[in-house]
Amino acid sequence: MDSSMWLALASIAIGTYLLRLVPYLWMKRSLAKRQTEDGVGSMPTWLTILGPTMIAAMFGTSLVPAHPDTLSWFATGVGMLATFGVWTRTRSMGLPILCGVVAFGMVTLFLPI
């Protein structure tokens, strides 16, 4: 890489870090200020809504298979059903994910044969 490419890389790295850091610092300061002013430091409501909807959106995009054919969509459906089924029983994280991946893998690997 030449020096201009290194500069671009450094700019992106620093910029990405600041995109993660500065809003956090801003909110931390804002919460502290509100707590001093009225004794209650609470986040704006729109922000508490946007957090879960961002995670729901990540879930939606991650559902799309790398090669979206009928088998992949079917495997995705089976995997999600397995994940949900185990989650309703355990209310945990690890086992539902493991069972979902195994169910998805079984359909992906063995159904075409």
Add this chain to the structure above:
Amino acid sequence: MSTTTQTLAGTPWKQGIKDAIPLLGGYIPVAISFGLISVQSGFSVLETILISTFIYAGASQFLFVAMAASGAPLWLVVIMTLLINARHVVYGPNLSPYLNHDKKWLPLMHGLTDQIFALAHARLPQLPEQARIGWYTGAAVLAWFSWIVGTALGAIAGGELTQRWPLINDVLPFALPALFFVLIVPRCSNPLWSLTIILSAVTALVLKISGYPNIAIPLAAMSGAALFYTLKNQRILGEQ
């Protein structure tokens, strides 16, 4: 989402590592792909590893490599990659009520990716305050290292790896939607939140299928939030 404080069986950072293990199923295959594509685009193995170490943001890394290889103006490369990462501005403020004033949080913000945010947003409220920084460190460092190691593997032997073990590319990435699902499904505790979550997820899915993967997350999240406010103001589906 449950906000009941949980006691930890082991040390907080060990619990963080344990909770972040499902992330590896999504991180390592994508990191291997990135390593492979980066080397094929003309970057050296060391340069490829440094990109993953310091930028540490999947979609923008792929864009950086693709645009740089195509000879696009570097100022445009910088702007486009930062625009893709703009969604990250929501993450830190959402977590800030759960983080104390420890200065160690500042460097740890480098690890605040989509997946770590989703995980931390669900888990931090459940942990005692003194355990949160240890938990986050364990989860974020494991994710970061897996991204770097996966990139190195892809840059050095990506072609051979994916040919010999197609499972890496075909099956393991399903861990990511399964993880997001178990993180978000407890939110669906009433009709208002259930509809909001479903609309956000479906909109994101449709946008990605339609060829808009980079705007899918912010746009879908905003449409979900808009629906939430609309329904809440009508007071027909219950309160938050």
